[in-house]
Amino acid sequence: MDGSVMGAEALSAALLAMEEQFVTDPAASLAAAARLERQAMALGDEALVMRARLRRVCMSFRTGETAGVAREFYDILHWAARHDERLLEARAHGACADIHQYAGDGARQLEHALSAVQLLDETAPTDLQITLRIRLCDALAATGAMDSARQRYRQTEDQARKEQRWNLLAVVLNNWAYYEYELGNLAQAREVTDRMAAAADAHSIELDPVKLHTIAEIQAASGDYAAAEQSMLTCIARHEAGHVENAADLAFYQLTLARARRGLGDLVQAQQNLDACRELCAERGLQELLAQIHEEQAELHAARGEHTAAFAELKAFTTAKENLASREREAQAQARHAVFETTEARQQADQYREQARRDPLTGLPNRRYADEKLPALITGDPHLTLAIADIDHFKRINDTLSHDTGDQVLIQVAKILETELTAAIPNGFTARLGGEEFLLALPGTPLDVAASILDHIRHTISTHDWHHTTAGLPVTVSIGAAATSETAPPTQAATLASADRNLYAAKHQGRNRVATGTPREHLPRAYRDRDIT
Numbered sequence: 425m426d427g428s429v430m431g432a433e434a435l436s437a438a439l440l441a442m443e444e445q446f447v448t449d450p451a452a453s454l455a456a457a458a459r460l461e462r463q464a465m466a467l468g469d470e471a472l473v474m475r476a477r478l479r480r481v482c483m484s485f486r487t488g489e490t491a492g493v494a495r496e497f498y499d500i501l502h503w504a505a506r507h508d509e510r511l512l513e514a515r516a517h518g519a520c521a522d523i524h525q526y527a528g529d530g531a532r533q534l535e536h537a538l539s540a541v542q543l544l545d546e547t548a549p550t551d552l553q554i555t556l557r558i559r560l561c562d563a564l565a566a567t568g569a570m571d572s573a574r575q576r577y578r579q580t581e582d583q584a585r586k587e588q589r590w591n592l593l594a595v596v597l598n599n600w601a602y603y604e605y606e607l608g609n610l611a612q613a614r615e616v617t618d619r620m621a622a623a624a625d626a627h628s629i630e631l632d633p634v635k636l637h638t639i640a641e642i643q644a645a646s647g648d649y650a651a652a653e654q655s656m657l658t659c660i661a662r663h664e665a666g667h668v669e670n671a672a673d674l675a676f677y678q679l680t681l682a683r684a685r686r687g688l689g690d691l692v693q694a695q696q697n698l699d700a701c702r703e704l705c706a707e708r709g710l711q712e713l714l715a716q717i718h719e720e721q722a723e724l725h726a727a728r729g730e731h732t733a734a735f736a737e738l739k740a741f742t743t744a745k746e747n748l749a750s751r752e753r754e755a756q757a758q759a760r761h762a763v764f765e766t767t768e769a770r771q772q773a774d775q776y777r778e779q780a781r782r783d784p785l786t787g788l789p790n791r792r793y794a795d796e797k798l799p800a801l802i803t804g805d806p807h808l809t810l811a812i813a814d815i816d817h818f819k820r821i822n823d824t825l826s827h828d829t830g831d832q833v834l835i836q837v838a839k840i841l842e843t844e845l846t847a848a849i850p851n852g853f854t855a856r857l858g859g860e861e862f863l864l865a866l867p868g869t870p871l872d873v874a875a876s877i878l879d880h881i882r883h884t885i886s887t888h889d890w891h892h893t894t895a896g897l898p899v900t901v902s903i904g905a906a907a908t909s910e911t912a913p914p915t916q917a918a919t920l921a922s923a924d925r926n927l928y929a930a931k932h933q934g935r936n937r938v939a940t941g942t943p944r945e946h947l948p949r950a951y952r953d954r955d956i957t
Contacts, residue, residue: 430463432472439475443515444551447486454483474503475512482519485526494523508780508792511552514543518556521563530567537563554584554592558599565603573603590627594620598635605642613642633663633673640680649687656681675704675713682720691727698724715744783856785831786838794855794863798916802908805867809874811905812923813841813881815860816935825894832893834860837885837901844881863920864903871907871940878903878938886936900936902927 430438439460447453461476481496497519504513517540524532537560544553557580564573577600584593597620604613617639624631631639636659643652660677682697698720705713722737781793789797801808815821815837822830834856842854845864855863864881866874886900893899904927908914911922930939 430467432467432469435460435463435467435469435472436475439472439479440549442479443475444549447483450483450486454480454487457483470503471507471509471512474500474509478512478515478519482522485519485522490526494520497523505780510543510545511548514540514548514556515552517543518559521559525563525566530563534560534563534567550587551589551592554580554587554589554596557583558592558596561596562599562603565600570603570607574600585623588627590623590629593623594629594631594635597623598638601642602638605638605645610642610646614646617642630662633659633677636662637673637677637680640684644680644684644687647687649684652684653681653688656684672704672708672710675701675708675710678704679713679716679720682724686720686724686727691724695724711747714747715741718744783838786835786856788838788842788862789853789855791855791857791863794853794857794865795916797853798865801865801867802914802916802919806909806914807868807870808908808914808919809866809869809871809905810908810919810923811864811866811874811878811903811938812857812920812927813862813864813878813901813903814927814931816900816902816931818860821894821897821899824897829894833890833899836888836893837899838862840885840888841881844884845877848877848880871905874905874907875938875940878905882936882938902930902935903938904928904930905938905940 442453442456442460445453457476457480461473461480464472464476477496478500481493481500485493497516501513501516501520503509504516517536521533521536521540524530524536537556540556541560544556557576561573561576561580564570564576577596581593581596581600584590584596597616601613601616601620604610604616620635621631621639623629636655640652640655640659643649643655656677660674660681663674663677678697678701682694682701685691685694685697698717701713702717704710705717718737718741722734722741725731725734725737781789781796783790798810815833818830818833821833838854838856841862841864845852845854845866849866849869851868852864852866855865857863864878866877869877882901882903886898888899890897890899904923904925906919906922906926908919911918926939926941930937933939
């Protein structure tokens with residue numbers, strides 16, 4: 425693949441396939457992402473470079489690399505916000521949620537997980553929607569909001585079933601069960617894992633070792649040791665058959681199998697599994713398991729009546745647990761420091777995101793802001809009125825005076841529109857649609873009331889002292905307004921089209937006026953034949 429440069433379309437398709445890939449081998453995915461990143465760099469397409477870079481950094485993090493990860497995540501988030509790449513921004517927020525989870529900062533984890541979901545719209549790939557919603561569920565659960573997490577888990581489970589994303593359904597249920605287990609809610613955890621196993625059977629999905637391990641841990645904690653043993657034997661067999669996400673996982677699996685066999689009274693086999701776990705930890709430097717090994721060894725000694733040895737292991741367990749807590753605090757401190765270094769980048773990303781929704785000349789919200797805001801307003805407000813205001817003879821101002829003067833007129837008109845509308849309708853907003861055209865949204869305002877407010881605004885503009893700006897050249901606006909209730913069901917396109925027709929009527933009737941309710945058939949034929957968008 426590295427020998428020749430892929431085209432942008434082919435590279436984008438390859439990245440999309442990778443982004444939607446269910447990862448079982450992060451190391452292989454890391455190498456593939458690095459290759460695509462080199463291809464994107466050779467192509468000179470910055471957006472594709474950033475997509476590939478995010479994938480590479482995510483896989484680096486999955487393989488245990490943490491140095492510099494936070495900085496790269498925030499760099500990508502910053503770029504995506506500045507360039508209005510919403511899906512990349514959503515993915516980057518999801519990645520930032522992961523790094524804050526690692527750093528033990530649940531509040532920031534939840535903040536990023538929520539931001540990621542809020543950026544989703546109907547254009548987002550289904551797999552991305554489900555994946556980011558899983559992150560939000562996990563963040564809620566990790567911060568103790570389990571009731572909210574359960575509600576979100578159910579919604580995400582329903583979506584995965586509806587879309588027939590069976591692998592992702594298994595992830596939803598696995599994570600849900602894990603958090604219930606961590607909180608000691610064994611009955612709920614068992615019920616969720618039972619649904620996961622039933623879905624896997626019904627749809628011929630082979631559960632990977634990680635999910636089988638979750639099932640076995642819950643079975644063992646519930647006292648169902650025989651079922652836990654069978655789950656772990658299947659888990660280890662699949663791990664050894666190549667379902668390997670992390671080679672270190674085998675040590676965890678041997679430990680859980682030892683616990684299950686101790687519960688069954690098979691102390692010889694349990695000791696063998698624990699010894700295998702200890703050897704793997706020594707080979708791979710898995711200090712995080714040392715405390716659990718000492719704890720399980722104490723249980724085995726006690727089961728054999730070796731109480732002195734059990735007491736010694738419990739002392740070793742206490743020491744190992746304290747050392748582990750110290751190492752975890754140090755790792756989290758390092759992660760927090762890395763995140764702290766990216767605070768400025770995060771703030772800049774938020775700043776650029778806000779700037780992307782603002783008109784740089786007038787400071788008003790722009791068309792993108794309006795397009796994001798209006799659908800919910802239209803759906804939820806039967807008395808919403810929308811209006812389009814257009815500066816009369818604006819070309820004459822530019823041509824007769826200067827474009828700089830034209831800019832000053834735009835700024836002042838924008839200020840009057842926003843000030844007067846906010847005074848009348850505090851929850852309304854004004855946006856610059858482009859050129860000399862502005863949108864005014866008047867929530868909870870029937871058309872007849874809106875017409876009076878708009879006429880006051882029109883009058884304020886026409887009577888403003890323009891002498892020092894335009895040397896006496898008058899500045900007026902024409903306004904066309906329409907109620908969303910005019911169409912059923914109400915839509916943004918239909919309401920704005922109606923407001924646009926009324927604006928044209930106001931211009932046709934002499935300008936400097938407000939027009940409402942102009943039927944399409946009463947307009948000049950040239951206008952009726954226009955393609956209105």
